[in-house]
Amino acid sequence: MSLAPRVVLVHRTTEYEELVAHHGTHGQAAFFLSSRGRDIAEVAERHRLTRRALAEVTAAIPLTWRQSRVERADLDRFLFAPEDVVVVVGQDGLVANVAKYLAGQPVIGIDTDPGRNPGVLVRHRPTDAATLLPAAQAAGTGAEELTMVEAVADDTQRLVALNEIYLGAVGHQTARYRLGLEDDGGVVEAQASSGVLVGTGTGATGWLRSVWQERGATLELPRPTEGRLLWFVREAWPSPATGTSLVAGALSTTARLHVTVESERLVAFGDGMEADALELTWGQSVRIGIADTSLRLLG
Template sequence: MLTAKVPRVVLVTRPTDYQNLLAHHGTREAARFFLESRGQRIEEAESRHARFDLALQAVLSAVPLKWRRSRIDRSDLASFVFEPEDLVLALGQDGLVANVAKYLEGQLVLGINPDPEAFEGVLVPHPPAAAADLLQDAVAGRAKVEGRTMAEARLDDGQRLVALNEVFIGHRTHQSARYRIRLGEREERQSSSGLIVATGTGATGWARSIVQQRKEAPALPKPTDHRLAFFVREAWPSRATGTSLSQGLVDQQHPLELTSEMNEDGVLFGDGIEQDHLEFVWGMRAVVTLAPDCLKLIR
């Protein structure tokens, strides 16, 4: 149960396609001309924006007037200060929940799907009409909460990042990355297109596409499993580099350790957000394992 006398709902959104078109082209007419000259119609983006706006109004109306509320854009997440007992409401596609998850420390997250025709709703499973009851259930401690495992990468200088889907480690431009990799007693030097360490939530995305291309691969974890799976992409065999440690499972007792041998442009980033990366250059050491906190998703 949330213990704050006056609960605070933090509503997280991102611009719609229509809003992005207006921001880029300046006016609707300019955006319409741009799309129609390429055989597309602005009405489709307008229709999706209208559905989002209806969902937004329904969600805002669901928050009791006496409650505190804040609304932030996805781009402002890095600078926003969450309170320990905030109730986070993500209105948008599934990826929006992954975007916000890395900035939380145990706060409840309620995912609302504004457009079921466009978004699968794995992480945003609820319709706008259910928001009022779900908010009340969350405050009263009645909400069903699913704890989804997250991955953490920590560098030897103290920097860290957290991801809900996967952590990528490699060269910034996805060129050949050189590093030493260690899991338990096994260790080797590798040159590859980088590697990913995926959670059970991320098992339906990038990790799944890699597994489908391999004859043998470890079973991907489920979203609540306390383990991760790693996959090296296109490991190159040579006199100095090997390919025997190209996949496996990671848990608290068996973290994945990497030491960079890249002179420049070595990076780590989470959930596909390359702009929010950590440098991983020659000599730096990274340890990837389960994050101490999980995503607490209201089901």
Template structure:
């Protein structure tokens, strides 16, 4: 044990109003921009106030004897989380997924600043509940994650899904190997998703399949995978297009394109880069999100 007091790390992202003011300079210019798109500044201002109020309430709920920190979404790749941290995510469900891949066992409290606007699958709590949660036993639900490892040692974790393919979502060429089957393919990419992500990108692909693989539950030690738009040709096949990986099973992809990428949970700015001949292996991760 380190002997350090727990640290509450609050994670948020700038509000739309903040981004508009940074881009346009003044509220008047921001209002004109929104009006030209059929929107109103009052709505954006109200959402900014809701986020500010939630962050204020969460800050006041942190016990006085705890250490505290705050990190914005864009700074997550550079932030060092400690093993004793309790992470309080204030925002949309997707923000929990954004932070999850940078954690290793830290407990996470998801706080919804606008109840009723978000699905609330991962941001389950209202700001007023945070004080009681931080002083409670902080027991939570372990949610399965997925990991992709390059043959040079780089690795990437995801809570919802990992995408592998062309950076512009154009045709990607590679050799796919799974469950002792091997096929050379040309497609618009591959998605490997968890039970948490099974209601998102994976679900939209599954709806177009006549017989999609069964979707795992969020805590199941399994992930589902889909090839998007595999193109059958004399040189490429389209028979390996979906399935489930459980336990230690893996999926392996060897690039036959000059540049492919792998990114998790929609964060394309934090991607692994693959060149011709590089190999990436995807499995159920050995770490899990500890969601309160």
């Protein structure tokens, strides 16, 4: 007998909850915000919208299904199961936060504040949940397979991200390393820079696009479902010992960027989550390319 599906509601603590927890009362939180030119009414309204969205999605879960909730801060300690349907209630970034912990489970993004969120990944309204949940379990749901990026170190550490992976020094100081493309005849260049950014088509709506636009790159940005990544070296520094000839490019399905660390400590983190990073020391190497897993997002 197979298990009934389980809906996992992923959410994050609202700004209002954080303020009240820190200041003790609504009134104290209101005073704190007013001293900085803000009105607590706006913060409380976003909190109300989030709680209402969670309630509406919860009410739409079929009675025979199981359910669970996990806050963003607890994602690294939560065990997702193969039969889960993951419902992210919040902002686009929350979908990216949960993506690295999944292994093919369908994901539904619920926008709690339409008009404020871009809605790139949280594409649905809370009222859509009643239709989307059964559809997530049906064959041929039409879910998009969003390409992800991974970094694998020589000591088997592995990091997966939906938007991008950044490799650089802690505190964004100068990073020193040797960089090469594994499918480029073994060409390797010693570099000193502000770090290396490798992003997906989903990341092309955020940090990757910012670097691409600032650079005036002629490379075409990848689509979210395309098996192609773009990479950029940020602020490469030319010197007698370091070069700037390998500063941007694309990675296909099998291509990998190979980086050997020549600093005391570098880190690689994904989707802005610096607290969850690969720690790399002098002489270690890391390979960055398309991950063998993708995010199944219901359109």
